[in-house]
Amino acid sequence: MLHHRTLALAAVAALGLTTAPVFAQAGDTITLGAAVSLTGKYSTNGGHTQKGYDLAVKKINDAGGVKVGGKTYKIEVRYYDDESTPARGAELAERLIQQDGIKFLLGPYSSGMTKAIAPVTEQHKVPMVEANGASRSLFTNNYKYLFAILSTSEKYLASAVTLAAENAEALGKKPSEMKVALAFENDNFSQDVRAGVLEDLKKNNMKVVIDDELPRDLNDMSATLTKVKALKPDMLVVSGHSKGAATAIRQLDQMQIHVPILAMTHCDAAGIIKKFGKAASYTLCGTQWAPSLTYSDKLFGTAADFAKEFDKAYGYEPPYQAAESAAAVEVYANAFERAGSLDPQKVRDALASTDMMTFYGAIKFDDTGKNIAKPMALYQVLDGKYEVVAPSKFAQTKAVVPAPTD
Amino acid sequence: MLDNLLILVQAPTITVDLVLNGILVGAIFALAAYGMALVWGVMNIINIAQGEFVMLGGYVAVIMSAHGVHPLLAVPVAAVLLFGLGWLLYRTVIFRIVERDLFTSILATFGISIVLQQLMNTVFGGDVQVAQAHLGTLLLMGGMVTLAQIKLLSFALAAVLAVVLVLFLRRSRLGQAIRATAQNARAARVLGIDTDRVYAATFGLNAALCGACGALVAMAYTVHPYIGLPYTIRSFMIVIVAGLGNLAGVIAAGLSLGAAENVAGFVLGTQYQLAFVFLLLVVVLVWRNWRLARKRQYLK
Numbered sequence: 001m002l003h004h005r006t007l008a009l010a011a012v013a014a015l016g017l018t019t020a021p022v023f024a025q026a027g028d029t030i031t032l033g034a035a036v037s038l039t040g041k042y043s044t045n046g047g048h049t050q051k052g053y054d055l056a057v058k059k060i061n062d063a064g065g066v067k068v069g070g071k072t073y074k075i076e077v078r079y080y081d082d083e084s085t086p087a088r089g090a091e092l093a094e095r096l097i098q099q100d101g102i103k104f105l106l107g108p109y110s111s112g113m114t115k116a117i118a119p120v121t122e123q124h125k126v127p128m129v130e131a132n133g134a135s136r137s138l139f140t141n142n143y144k145y146l147f148a149i150l151s152t153s154e155k156y157l158a159s160a161v162t163l164a165a166e167n168a169e170a171l172g173k174k175p176s177e178m179k180v181a182l183a184f185e186n187d188n189f190s191q192d193v194r195a196g197v198l199e200d201l202k203k204n205n206m207k208v209v210i211d212d213e214l215p216r217d218l219n220d221m222s223a224t225l226t227k228v229k230a231l232k233p234d235m236l237v238v239s240g241h242s243k244g245a246a247t248a249i250r251q252l253d254q255m256q257i258h259v260p261i262l263a264m265t266h267c268d269a270a271g272i273i274k275k276f277g278k279a280a281s282y283t284l285c286g287t288q289w290a291p292s293l294t295y296s297d298k299l300f301g302t303a304a305d306f307a308k309e310f311d312k313a314y315g316y317e318p319p320y321q322a323a324e325s326a327a328a329v330e331v332y333a334n335a336f337e338r339a340g341s342l343d344p345q346k347v348r349d350a351l352a353s354t355d356m357m358t359f360y361g362a363i364k365f366d367d368t369g370k371n372i373a374k375p376m377a378l379y380q381v382l383d384g385k386y387e388v389v390a391p392s393k394f395a396q397t398k399a400v401v402p403a404p405t406d
Numbered sequence: 407m408l409d410n411l412l413i414l415v416q417a418p419t420i421t422v423d424l425v426l427n428g429i430l431v432g433a434i435f436a437l438a439a440y441g442m443a444l445v446w447g448v449m450n451i452i453n454i455a456q457g458e459f460v461m462l463g464g465y466v467a468v469i470m471s472a473h474g475v476h477p478l479l480a481v482p483v484a485a486v487l488l489f490g491l492g493w494l495l496y497r498t499v500i501f502r503i504v505e506r507d508l509f510t511s512i513l514a515t516f517g518i519s520i521v522l523q524q525l526m527n528t529v530f531g532g533d534v535q536v537a538q539a540h541l542g543t544l545l546l547m548g549g550m551v552t553l554a555q556i557k558l559l560s561f562a563l564a565a566v567l568a569v570v571l572v573l574f575l576r577r578s579r580l581g582q583a584i585r586a587t588a589q590n591a592r593a594a595r596v597l598g599i600d601t602d603r604v605y606a607a608t609f610g611l612n613a614a615l616c617g618a619c620g621a622l623v624a625m626a627y628t629v630h631p632y633i634g635l636p637y638t639i640r641s642f643m644i645v646i647v648a649g650l651g652n653l654a655g656v657i658a659a660g661l662s663l664g665a666a667e668n669v670a671g672f673v674l675g676t677q678y679q680l681a682f683v684f685l686l687l688v689v690v691l692v693w694r695n696w697r698l699a700r701k702r703q704y705l706k
Contacts, residue, residue: 183676
């Protein structure tokens with residue numbers, strides 16, 4: 001079995017050597033490469049990612065394509081299925097670059113996959129614009145060819161802290177008098193979120209009264225919530241994937257604990273409105289993007305226009321994974337035009353100086369390649385619906401803080 | 407940690423709340439543990455898939471509640487379905503290992519547990535599920551002690567199930583056959599008891615108990631494919647403390663474990679709640695060993 005595979009690989013490699021430059025910028029087309037999870041545990045979100053890429057590519061081509069140095073190019077994407085396994089992702093990135101001769105990569109789905117591919121693109125000096133890897137650890141390796149257009153995970157609930165500080169007066173307090181309870185799972189993502197929240201709490205001088213970790217197989221957090229009952233913090237922040245969200249909402253309701261400000265991640269994944277109805281009211285949830293935000297650009301129009309178009313093409317409302325993926329293609333198109341060349345190095349430099357507005361939000365990269373212009377958005381559950389309440393400049397609804405007691 | 411202890415001292419109502427809520431969840435632990443003791447005592451098998459049976463019972467409640475059926479009805483339905491699954495597992499896997507040594511049974515049931523976990527992960531995804539029983543909360547001591555009615559109800563149901571189980575084992579023919587097999591399988595066979603059937607029924611009965619537990623867990627807590635292990639560990643812990651064939655001991659150990667764990671979770675933090683169970687297990691085993699050693703010395 002192994003032997004066969006090696007042989008097959010060798011054969012493919014040999015073929016690759018002779019046919020290498022075929023896909024690269026053949027004719028008047030720029031080919032972007034992407035290893036996306038079309039099967040395996042990330043297949044749902046991998047599908048959203050691919051559809052986002054496809055829709056943006058179609059839209060750009062329909063609008064005439066990309067002008068690079070006086071010549072007009074169409075864009076296309078060459079996909080491989082990474083089967084949701086990081087090792088396969090790295091292998092495919094290598095294949096896209098070495099055999100298919102592709103000079104520009106789009107990101108895969110998830111931080112784990114991005115982490116596996118980034119060293120490959122870095123080694124070959126091929127830029128990668130990714131839209132679905134938010135882990136902080138992606139941006140601590142001094143990668144020069146990695147650009148992430150989404151807000152990184154430590155920003156997930158930072159807006160919630162800002163919102164709490166803005167509304168401290170409504171609670172009859174100064175921000176520095178506010179007490180905060182934290183309950184975070186001990187996995188990478190949640191700990192990233194925690195680090196970001198702690199930073200913002202420090203900025204506002206808020207006091208942490210509870211700082212509990214949640215276990216991976218959590219289904220009962222009443223011990224932590226009893227502490228909340230005893231200490232009555234002004235704000236409770238929870239991040240433990242969908243089980244953390246669901247357990248917190250269910251047990252806060254069971255234990256009749258009222259928290260003036262409750263913020264968490266993964267509300268929609270946990271389906272808190274559908275599962276718990278009224279008990280989920282006034283919960284604040286971090287999200288990368290929402291169709292009702294008033295961001296807009298020339299290609300798609302407003303965020304709502306994008307949502308409409310996506311729905312027309314694929315028959316469902318776009319989740320943020322699709323939106324950010326579409327925006328990643330826009331960022332590439334913008335960089336090609338500004339670079340005026342298809343030389344990877346020049347495109348990389350153009351990417352680094354990106355400063356644009358899209359329907360997904362503002363995009364501007366810092367030295368580590370992460371987007372620092374777009375804040376995380378916040379939903380609040382109001383009347384059984386998710387309403388975007390932050391960032392306040394782009395939101396259509398005002399947050400209800402503190403949550404009324406009833 | 408110290409400030410948490412301080413809260414307990416300053417606000418005794420919080421302690422009452424922790425202990426009462428712990429006892430309520432302890433009833434569920436006790437039920438699953440009794441199933442484990444039954445299988446262990448009768449068949450000499452340690453069932454590592456215990457928690458997975460609980461998890462499956464939870465999904466029965468989730469599915470029923472998603473189709474508009476009140477999840478309380480899922481308690482008997484889950485018990486019946488899981489009995490069938492337990493029977494089936496015995497006929498396909500367990501009968502091959504029932505006479506083998508303990509390690510083989512641990513390995514086989516561990517395999518079953520992984521298969522069940524991954525199956526549910528594939529079918530329902532890794533996300534968390536709940537069943538809504540739409541019951542309220544009982545407030546005591548000025549609202550500082552809160553007991554969810556569903557927890558009280560599951561405590562009552564667990565008690566009823568325990569009584570039914572005792573009556574079944576004492577009075578029914580099958581129950582008597584199970585007890586006879588537990589005492590001496592060979593003698594039971596000589597007396598005409600079909601021990602193979604008894605084993606199948608015992609394994610099914612255990613799965614049914616776990617299924618009922620799971621339906622209660624889905625209503626009072628949450629369910630996802632990976633909640634199994636903590637329930638297996640707790641069952642194991644309770645059986646070790648109480649011993650086999652000691653229903654009163656299992657109930658006492660289950661309820662106290664629930665209470666102790668909840669207080670420990672409060673003082674040490676939720677992440678150490680399960681670690682505390684392990685620690686307790688080690689302490690109990692060491693203490694047991696020390697007592698036995700002393701007894702041996704005395705006999706010498």
